[in-house]
Amino acid sequence: MNAANDLDPAQLRSLLHFYADAGVEWLLEEEAVDRIAEFEAMRAARGVQAPRETAPSPQQAARPAPARQEPSRAAASAPQQNILPNVAIPDSQAVAEAELAASGARTLDELRAAMEAFNGCNLKTSARCLVFAEGNAKPDVMVIGAMPNADDDRDGQPFSGRQGAMLDRMLAGIGLDRAGILLSNVVPWRPPGNRPPSQREADICRPFIERQIALAEPGHLLILGNFAARFLLRSNDTIHQLRGEWRDIAISGRTIPTFATLHPQDLVTAPVSKRLAWQDLLAFRAGLKG
Numbered sequence: 001m002n003a004a005n006d007l008d009p010a011q012l013r014s015l016l017h018f019y020a021d022a023g024v025e026w027l028l029e030e031e032a033v034d035r036i037a038e039f040e041a042m043r044a045a046r047g048v049q050a051p052r053e054t055a056p057s058p059q060q061a062a063r064p065a066p067a068r069q070e071p072s073r074a075a076a077s078a079p080q081q082n083i084l085p086n087v088a089i090p091d092s093q094a095v096a097e098a099e100l101a102a103s104g105a106r107t108l109d110e111l112r113a114a115m116e117a118f119n120g121c122n123l124k125t126s127a128r129c130l131v132f133a134e135g136n137a138k139p140d141v142m143v144i145g146a147m148p149n150a151d152d153d154r155d156g157q158p159f160s161g162r163q164g165a166m167l168d169r170m171l172a173g174i175g176l177d178r179a180g181i182l183l184s185n186v187v188p189w190r191p192p193g194n195r196p197p198s199q200r201e202a203d204i205c206r207p208f209i210e211r212q213i214a215l216a217e218p219g220h221l222l223i224l225g226n227f228a229a230r231f232l233l234r235s236n237d238t239i240h241q242l243r244g245e246w247r248d249i250a251i252s253g254r255t256i257p258t259f260a261t262l263h264p265q266d267l268v269t270a271p272v273s274k275r276l277a278w279q280d281l282l283a284f285r286a287g288l289k290g
Contacts, residue, residue, distance in 0.1 A: 094120035094204045102211035108137055111211055115188060121204045123189035123197070128153045133184035133212050141288070142182040142218035143167075144209065145263060146227035147197055153190040158183045159264070166264035167224075170277065174285040182216050184209065186228050202231055214252035221249070221256050222284060225263030233260065244280045246287055259284045 097120045105111035112132045118124070131148040134157055143159075151161025159167045171177060187197045187205045197205070209232075213221070223229045226239040232249060233242060242260045249258045261280035266273050 091120070091200060091204065095207070098204050099207040102207040105211060105215065108133060108212065108215050111208070111215060115208055118208075121189065121201060123187065123191055123201055126192045127189035129156045130188050131156060131158055131185060131190070132188060133182055133216070134158055135178055135182040136180055137182065137216060139180065139182040139216060140219040141176060141180070141222060142184065142213065142216055142220070143171075143222045143224065144213075144228055144232065145183075145185045145224045146231075147185050147187040147194075148190040149194055149265075150190065152185075158185055162268060163264040166267055170264065170267075170281060173278070174281045182218065184212055186231050196227060206231075210251055213256070214254070217254065218256065220284075220288060221258040223258060223260040225266065228263075229260040233258070239263075239266075243276070244283060257287065259287065 098118065101114040101118050102111065105114050112130070115132065116130050124130075127148070131152045145159065148158065149161070149163060151164070152158055154160070157164075168178070171181070186209050187202060188208060191197055191201070221232070223232055229239050229242045230236065233247060235242060239260065239262060243262060245259070247258050247260075248255045250256075259280070261284070262273055262277045267277055
């Protein structure tokens with residue numbers, strides 16, 4: 001097994017991205033730690049006796065005894081750590097910092113720079129890059145998904161790869177293309193392993209997507225998928241309950257007609273859903289003409 005200092009920067013970067021794709025979020029230690037010895041040291045510090053050993057069976061006695069590993073000095077002297085419970089509420093300080101950074105942007109370019117400098121969301125540490133809004137900066141239609149996937153994270157563009165090709169076909173069916181609309185995601189950094197963003201992560205990212213909408217001033221919003229629809233419509237209903245109907249949402253004092261439908265990934269994984277998506281897109285196109 002190669003150590004990190006045996007790898008060149010490109011190899012190390014590839015290895016870290018492999019870990020991120022596999023869902024690894026934290027590299028805990030610089031060197032290997034004997035957790036068993038550390039645990040025994042903690043038990044001894046608390047005055048807890050180890051369970052009494054029973055006499056070995058003949059079969060066990062016949063086996064060679066493994067070499068005993070002495071606890072390291074650092075492990076023996078390690079103080080007991082308090083384990084904090086998971087906190088379900090959002091990090092108010094990070095949300096406040098995101099709101100301040102977003103509100104100071106007067107253009108989409110300024111907002112992108114502010115988001116690139118923002119370090120209050122842990123997703124940024126595992127993502128390759130920020131996946132920012134792309135397309136027409138003053139569109140009639142703005143399309144919003146949930147989060148970047150691996151293709152988006154690699155290319156630095158929203159809706160890349162297979163999902164992007166599916167979205168292009170969906171839009172072409174109603175006379176739209178990427179050049180005429182603005183594409184974005186609720187969360188601009190890819191979560192490790194494509195897991196859904198947590199509520200805390202989404203709350204931290206809310207000021208940024210709402211500022212994107214405010215600066216772009218779209219005439220209509222098309223929301224794709226369950227997560228984005230529930231987030232922007234502030235609803236606990238599923239996408240199958242929210243899809244296919246026009247609703248209004250208020251962003252920075254503007255009321256924007258909003259329509260939700262299935263995400264391209266839904267159609268990739270369940271092609272039978274294409275019929276529902278096509279019905280939704282026809283209704284969305286009719287609303288644009290109205």
